[in-house]
Amino acid sequence: MILSVVFALLFYAATILLVVGVARKIAVYARTPAPLKIPVAPAPLTRAGVVWRMTKEITVFRSLFFSNKWIWLFGWMFHVALALVLARHLRYFTEPVWGWVALIQPFGKYAAFAMIAGLAGLWARRFLVDRVRYITSLSDHLMLALLMAIALSGLGIKYLSHTDIVDIKAYMLGLMYFDWQPLPADGFVLLHFSLVITLMVVFPISKLLHAPGMFFAPTRTQVDDAREVRHTAGWTAE
Amino acid sequence: MAKATFDTPELKPHQEVVDLPTVKPGTMHHLKTFPAKPVHNESIGYPGELVDDWQDKAVQRLGELVEGSKALRVFLDTCVKCGACTDKCHYFLGTQDPNNMPVARQDLLRSVYRRYFTFAGKHFPKLVGAKDFDKPMLDDWYNYFHQCSQCRRCSVFCPYGIDTAEISMAAREVMDSIGVGQKYCNEILGKVHKVGNNLGLPEPALVDTLEGLEEDVEEDTGVLVRFPVDQKGADVLLITPSADFFAEPHIDGLIGYGKVFHQAGISWTLSSYASEAANFSMFIGSADNLKKTAMRIREAALELGVKRIIVGECGHAWRVAYSFWNTLIGPFDFLDPKYPVPQHIVEFTYDLIQRGALELDKEANDHRRITFHDSCNVARASRMGNIPGGQFILPREVIKAAANNFFDMAPDTIHEKTFCCGGGGGLLTDDLMELRVKGAMPRMQALKQVVEENDVNTLVAICAICKTQFAKVLPYYQFDSHMITSLHEVVGDAIQLGAKE
Numbered sequence: 233m234i235l236s237v238v239f240a241l242l243f244y245a246a247t248i249l250l251v252v253g254v255a256r257k258i259a260v261y262a263r264t265p266a267p268l269k270i271p272v273a274p275a276p277l278t279r280a281g282v283v284w285r286m287t288k289e290i291t292v293f294r295s296l297f298f299s300n301k302w303i304w305l306f307g308w309m310f311h312v313a314l315a316l317v318l319a320r321h322l323r324y325f326t327e328p329v330w331g332w333v334a335l336i337q338p339f340g341k342y343a344a345f346a347m348i349a350g351l352a353g354l355w356a357r358r359f360l361v362d363r364v365r366y367i368t369s370l371s372d373h374l375m376l377a378l379l380m381a382i383a384l385s386g387l388g389i390k391y392l393s394h395t396d397i398v399d400i401k402a403y404m405l406g407l408m409y410f411d412w413q414p415l416p417a418d419g420f421v422l423l424h425f426s427l428v429i430t431l432m433v434v435f436p437i438s439k440l441l442h443a444p445g446m447f448f449a450p451t452r453t454q455v456d457d458a459r460e461v462r463h464t465a466g467w468t469a470e
Numbered sequence: 471m472a473k474a475t476f477d478t479p480e481l482k483p484h485q486e487v488v489d490l491p492t493v494k495p496g497t498m499h500h501l502k503t504f505p506a507k508p509v510h511n512e513s514i515g516y517p518g519e520l521v522d523d524w525q526d527k528a529v530q531r532l533g534e535l536v537e538g539s540k541a542l543r544v545f546l547d548t549c550v551k552c553g554a555c556t557d558k559c560h561y562f563l564g565t566q567d568p569n570n571m572p573v574a575r576q577d578l579l580r581s582v583y584r585r586y587f588t589f590a591g592k593h594f595p596k597l598v599g600a601k602d603f604d605k606p607m608l609d610d611w612y613n614y615f616h617q618c619s620q621c622r623r624c625s626v627f628c629p630y631g632i633d634t635a636e637i638s639m640a641a642r643e644v645m646d647s648i649g650v651g652q653k654y655c656n657e658i659l660g661k662v663h664k665v666g667n668n669l670g671l672p673e674p675a676l677v678d679t680l681e682g683l684e685e686d687v688e689e690d691t692g693v694l695v696r697f698p699v700d701q702k703g704a705d706v707l708l709i710t711p712s713a714d715f716f717a718e719p720h721i722d723g724l725i726g727y728g729k730v731f732h733q734a735g736i737s738w739t740l741s742s743y744a745s746e747a748a749n750f751s752m753f754i755g756s757a758d759n760l761k762k763t764a765m766r767i768r769e770a771a772l773e774l775g776v777k778r779i780i781v782g783e784c785g786h787a788w789r790v791a792y793s794f795w796n797t798l799i800g801p802f803d804f805l806d807p808k809y810p811v812p813q814h815i816v817e818f819t820y821d822l823i824q825r826g827a828l829e830l831d832k833e834a835n836d837h838r839r840i841t842f843h844d845s846c847n848v849a850r851a852s853r854m855g856n857i858p859g860g861q862f863i864l865p866r867e868v869i870k871a872a873a874n875n876f877f878d879m880a881p882d883t884i885h886e887k888t889f890c891c892g893g894g895g896g897l898l899t900d901d902l903m904e905l906r907v908k909g910a911m912p913r914m915q916a917l918k919q920v921v922e923e924n925d926v927n928t929l930v931a932i933c934a935i936c937k938t939q940f941a942k943v944l945p946y947y948q949f950d951s952h953m954i955t956s957l958h959e960v961v962g963d964a965i966q967l968g969a970k971e
Contacts, residue, residue: 445548
């Protein structure tokens with residue numbers, strides 16, 4: 233029972249750190265002025281055009297595709313698989329399980345392997361490509377190790393330890409409704425949970441900020457209308 | 471100055487783009503551009519030499535810049551070190567120095583930012599590659615942030631739009647603020663403030679030069695084409711880089727503008743007070759100087775009572791004009807609202823051609839086999855016309871209207887993927903010749919291909935820096951330095967003076 237309580241408290245703390253940390257960062261990004269117009273041309277002439285530009289960046293990683301096919305392949309594979317896996321995990325947090333979540337379960341199962349393949353490809357580049365090796369720091373390896381370990385421990389729960397996931401779901405729902413239930417004390421479960429908690433905590437203080445950050449890059453999100461609309465902000469508004 | 475002691479990179483036959491180089495750390499570590507003298511720094515509002523408490527001051531200034539720039543703040547946080555940019559910089563391709571990979575260049579500043587401003591960097595510096603701002607780091611900043619031409623090519627390829635130009639501008643501003651400036655940029659900016667242009671050409675000399683030009687053109691063509699200065703009540707104020715007043719091939723472009731205005735019958739004038747389109751303040755990331763330098767143009771336009779402002783062939787000046795003028799010196803409610811403010815000379819000429827207002831004889835350019843170099847600031851930081859990418863279309867259409875033989879270079883080296891000439895961003899100085907020659911290599915490779923396959927003999931550009939740079943580096947690659955030509959020289963040569971009179 234001690235473990236159940238410890239993990240419950242850790243989950244609450246990690247959730248607060250994640251939500252507050254990311255919200256704070258987003259607030260700072262939003263508040264910081266962009267004094268000059270700096271869209272990278274050719275840029276859209278309308279707000280709707282910018283939405284379309286960003287949609288392509290987020291869904292198919294357009295710039296990365298034209299930049300480097302290997303990074304695109306591994307990176308896109310990892311992110312899409314991660315999205316599927318996360319969506320699949322919603323079934324542990326909902327009762328009854330939403331229809332579309334039930335629908336994607338079979339895909340989500342295989343997505344874990346795609347996720348690992350993507351991570352492995354990205355990690356291999358950090359050793360094999362001299363340019364990427366040069367710019368890699370210890371934290372870049374650790375981040376990949378963390379994600380890889382989360383994926384592997386998740387697979388461990390599914391394929392090796394055969395933990396009763398009904399118990400896990402009861403524990404997660406218990407956390408959400410403050411009605412704590414016993415945590416199945418399986419090694420893979422504890423490992424998986426610990427790693428996810430770690431990821432939640434480091435998110436707001438690491439390069440994972442690229443997720444919210446990319447929505448604030450003036451080079452991509454500004455409209456190309458400098459001559460038509462007078463833009464001022466920060467020191468240019470003084 | 472001693473003769474260059476470096477090897478010019480070798481170009482491959484029949485190849486569009488350069489081979490991917492391997493990393494060779496430190497190949498350009500020795501290259502340090504001449505530092506500004508105290509008088510240069512002070513003339514533009516910075517401390518003359520390295521201040522006593524420079525580390526604290528630098529960190530403090532960096533903090534202010536991050537507070538005031540969404541771009542800088544976001545770019546310093548979002549890089550995941552994916553490596554997409556690592557093979558995109560012409561200086562890396564030409565030098566193999568890994569610090570010339572965009573992400574590594576950014577990391578020189580990012581590592582300092584992390585050390586002083588982030589939780590991870592304050593408490594676990596080794597883990598996240600955070601570093602103190604010490605003397606070796608300052609030296610690295612000085613060397614490598616003066617090996618970035620702020621061309622934004624890396625930004626096009628970055629999944630998050632991270633723009634190394636913004637980071638290198640910030641780094642130069644931080645260095646200036648502690649008294650570590652670059653001679654080339656700071657001396658030139660001082661001249662603009664004092665005399666009115668980068669060359670330090672005073673008004674009488676400018677008037678003289680332009681009178682001489684009128685005589686030359688009249689001798690050549692038999693027609694009096696005017697090159698007016700300070701003519702109150704003219705319709706158009708032309709703001710052009712001062713290189714156009716004296717150097718080849720720039721001046722032939724100026725003659726071209728004059729012929730276009732002449733045939734269109736539109737009155738125009740230059741300003742002796744604002745006789746410079748260039749604004750090097752952008753290169754050093756100096757907000758105060760950027761505004762002050764731009765403001766001369768508003769003042770000149772008001773003083774002369776013009777209806778329109780047109781900008782001559784200059785890359786970074788067009789970025790400042792197109793993207794920043796409205797913000798810095800607008801609104802332009804005193805100008806004729808029928809025309810965009812500012813307007814590029816290529817937009818102006820293009821409109822005239824569309825309206826049939828110019829009589830062009832393409833055969834006059836039959837001796838030329840032309841290719842076009844998209845200048846980085848025009849290509850990636852501005853626009854022409856009313857559709858995205860007009861900055862690629864309009865110059866090519868104008869060339870094709872004035873000449874029969876046009877050939878584009880390889881697709882990966884033009885439009886928004888264009889390679890910098892190698893001399894932009896405040897690096898067009900002889901003390902950086904090694905960098906300029908090596909950085910030009912990707913452009914030279916693409917040029918070599920069209921020379922081999924299409925017998926191209928003319929490289930047209932619309933940027934004063936590109937023109938000067940190419941005139942200097944073309945011979946290093948066994949090309950004729952006279953290949954580089956102003957776009958409006960091609961136009962001017964095709965114009966049939968007198969045909970419309």
